[in-house]
Amino acid sequence: MAITSTTCSGSLPYLGYWLGLRVEHYEALLANPGAVQWLEVVSENYMVSGGLPLVWLDRFRERFPLVMHGVSLSIGSTDPLDEDYLARLAALAQRIEPAWVSDHLCWTGVQGVNLHDLMPLPYTEEALAHVVSRVKRVQDRLKRRILLENVSSYVSFADSQLTEWEFIAAIAERADCLILLDINNVHVSAMNHGFSSLDYLRGIPVSRVQQFHLAGYEQGERLIIDTHDAPVSNTVWDLYTEAVRRFGRVSTMIERDDNFPPLAELMNELEHARSLAEPLLRDAA
Amino acid sequence: MNTLQAIQQQMLRAVIVERTPPIQTIRSDGIADAESRLDVYRQGYRIRLRDALKNEFTGLQCMTGQQFDSLLDKYVDAHPSEHYNIRWYGSGLAAFLDYARPWRDKPHMAEMARLDWAISTAFDAADEPSLGIAELSAIPPDAWANLHLSLQENLQFLACMHNTDAFRRAADAGAKRPRLHLFTRAHQVMVWRKAMTVHYRQLDDDEWQVLGAAMRGMPFAALCETLAQYHDESAAMPRMVTLLQGWLEAGLIRGLSAG
Numbered sequence: 001m002a003i004t005s006t007t008c009s010g011s012l013p014y015l016g017y018w019l020g021l022r023v024e025h026y027e028a029l030l031a032n033p034g035a036v037q038w039l040e041v042v043s044e045n046y047m048v049s050g051g052l053p054l055v056w057l058d059r060f061r062e063r064f065p066l067v068m069h070g071v072s073l074s075i076g077s078t079d080p081l082d083e084d085y086l087a088r089l090a091a092l093a094q095r096i097e098p099a100w101v102s103d104h105l106c107w108t109g110v111q112g113v114n115l116h117d118l119m120p121l122p123y124t125e126e127a128l129a130h131v132v133s134r135v136k137r138v139q140d141r142l143k144r145r146i147l148l149e150n151v152s153s154y155v156s157f158a159d160s161q162l163t164e165w166e167f168i169a170a171i172a173e174r175a176d177c178l179i180l181l182d183i184n185n186v187h188v189s190a191m192n193h194g195f196s197s198l199d200y201l202r203g204i205p206v207s208r209v210q211q212f213h214l215a216g217y218e219q220g221e222r223l224i225i226d227t228h229d230a231p232v233s234n235t236v237w238d239l240y241t242e243a244v245r246r247f248g249r250v251s252t253m254i255e256r257d258d259n260f261p262p263l264a265e266l267m268n269e270l271e272h273a274r275s276l277a278e279p280l281l282r283d284a285a
Numbered sequence: 286m287n288t289l290q291a292i293q294q295q296m297l298r299a300v301i302v303e304r305t306p307p308i309q310t311i312r313s314d315g316i317a318d319a320e321s322r323l324d325v326y327r328q329g330y331r332i333r334l335r336d337a338l339k340n341e342f343t344g345l346q347c348m349t350g351q352q353f354d355s356l357l358d359k360y361v362d363a364h365p366s367e368h369y370n371i372r373w374y375g376s377g378l379a380a381f382l383d384y385a386r387p388w389r390d391k392p393h394m395a396e397m398a399r400l401d402w403a404i405s406t407a408f409d410a411a412d413e414p415s416l417g418i419a420e421l422s423a424i425p426p427d428a429w430a431n432l433h434l435s436l437q438e439n440l441q442f443l444a445c446m447h448n449t450d451a452f453r454r455a456a457d458a459g460a461k462r463p464r465l466h467l468f469t470r471a472h473q474v475m476v477w478r479k480a481m482t483v484h485y486r487q488l489d490d491d492e493w494q495v496l497g498a499a500m501r502g503m504p505f506a507a508l509c510e511t512l513a514q515y516h517d518e519s520a521a522m523p524r525m526v527t528l529l530q531g532w533l534e535a536g537l538i539r540g541l542s543a544g
Contacts, residue, residue, distance in 0.1 A: 050412035
């Protein structure tokens with residue numbers, strides 16, 4: 001497989017290897033300002049009126065450049081886009097000037113009810129057109145291109161006309177948005193639906209991938225559950241090396257959402273990512 | 286073919302309601318059948334909502350003990366989440382306890398939920414400036430009578446018939462559950478945030494009356510008259526000074542205006 005060493009997406013920067021900002025690591029990160037160069041914040045945690053969350057955010061903003069990652073945009077929902085949400089998201093982006101803003105390719109609720117989960121879409125032409133038009137509206141509202149992340153899924157639909165990777169690729173091209181490729185989520189969905197994770201990687205356009213997420217999962221009785229609460233598995237590390245071969249130098253982040261280990265443990269995982277990717281990237285240069 | 290909207294509505298119902306007709310478009314295969322697949326979302330939905338409530342209602346958990354989990358289950362069953370941020374899911378819990386059996390016969394629970402929620406909303410309420418002692422000292426003595434105190438807009442007052450604040454305090458400290466006491470009349474509990482820390486405490490009757498008068502826009506002279514209803518002439522002014530000092534230290538006063 002040919003290695004592509006170009007960075008993607010025009011003007012957005014390459015950010016190296018970094019972590020998601022979580023309350024559990026606030027103190028440790030401030031005590032070790034050299035630990036990472038960048039941090040990804042969960043947008044909704046800071047879309048509040050005041051108080052401690054914004055004080056912490058400002059402290060980190062003084063020391064680290066930030067990236068915003070949301071969970072509630074609900075870009076695939078058939079409910080109208082939430083204007084209040086978009087206004088708060090835009091205000092947060094104005095406050096912290098992130099390198100980029102991302103969310104998930106999914107829906108989180110409909111009929112005014114929120115499931116607080118990343119629900120998969122059927123991969124149909126109808127859904128494709130629906131999402132593309134909404135991505136364009138969001139990008140116009142935020143005055144920037146956004147990144148959409150592939151989600152782990154447990155159901156698939158008989159109505160689907162496309163594979164997941166065809167669907168994501170088509171959205172990125174038609175809406176002119178970028179892709180946050182969660183390597184763990186590719187693996188989880190591949191195992192749960194019986195497709196090839198390598199086929200998935202091959203189907204994603206290189207020029208659209210701006211960021212990788214790496215995370216851990218839990219093996220359920222029949223399905224793999226995306227918990228993001230465990231170390232990255234060996235299978236996902238293997239897939240990551242394949243992704244580096246295909247996509248080249250892509251900003252890479254360890255995303256831990258629960259069962260938080262000491263910061264040093266996540267730094268070790270980050271170092272492992274670097275040790276896997278850098279030799280491949282050097283060889284390709 | 287099912288429309289996107291129809292699929293989303295069917296899935297929504299399948300997740301929030303335990304028993305629904307099978308959704309034909311969801312595939313079963315050799316890995317797992319459609320129901321097992323949907324179960325992942327069903328279970329995740331309930332776990333997330335329950336966890337969000339557990340974070341916010343620590344006083345209620347202390348008060349209800351082992352009944353807490355079943356209470357949360359009933360609330361989750363009755364109340365789908367309507368806000369994009371799960372942090373707001375608990376906004377209806379106190380009202381739910383007001384009307385739902387068996388809790389409506391135990392009003393201390395709704396009262397506890399209201400206090401927990403007030404503390405939660407104070408945590409990330411809008412920041413406001415607060416007046417310092419130096420700014421107050423600069424006011425000439427003859428100007429005081431007509432001054433109006435502006436209090437923090439995020440101040441909250443709860444009329445409590447029980448010692449609910451003691452349960453929250455026990456939860457915050459990880460201490461033993463206190464005994465429930467029913468008061469003969471309501472006590473006001475004030476919730477506020479100073480800088481980054483949320484505080485709550487019971488108010489004495491005279492303090493509540495004076496704060497109430499200030500919130501109604503009455504001038505300082507009228508606040509002193511209110512206090513005089515509780516204290517004799519020699520004690521009223523020292524008490525006013527004590528209250529003012531306490532409010533300044535607590536950061537409750539946002540500003541002063543004349544006339």
